[in-house]
Amino acid sequence: MDIPARRVLVCQHRTCKKDGAPEILAILQQQKPINVTVEVCECLGLCGSGPMVLVLPDNIYYWHITPKKIQSIIETHLLGNDTIPNLMHPRLHPH
Template identity: 35%
Template sequence: MAQVNASESLWEGEKPCILVCQHRSCAMQGSARTLKAFENEALSDFTVEGSECMGQCSSGPTVRVTSDETWYCQVQPEDVPKIVEQHIKGGEPVEEKLNPRIHLRMYF
């Protein structure tokens, strides 16, 4: 499993990436199984990699989609098919899994 620094920028020409935190807090919440679930999906347009800490320790497992900087929290293996179908393939983020610390909702 490749480890990637979560703050690395996407270089031009590289595939977008789905990063799944594998650091302590996320690991204790089952992030290895979440990473495996993403790896088992047919995602030819994305790279799936484990990452170092992304700084969201209280809300793990954390998943970051680099193509549009979407951050998900508390992602379990059973959430992966919906994220893949609705967001990765369909372009619509899964709202109930968005990390509220990063994706603030505005209510008027």
């Protein structure tokens, strides 16, 4: 099964940056998942929930991302094509 091309936006605005977003961005850029473009973005409008990562075109917002969590996102969502509900922002993705 082909994995769809995706864009991953990593917020680099003030709060996300302070909470570790540069490290999340670096991990994604180093791993370079197949069919994924990694992009820096400004505020995603969810300050205090960061670091925030948005996966497009799936429109999935992952919040409070750590290096361990971004590894799971890479393996499970970006490569395995399965979302991770417990990492998704609950206000935007109610269970």
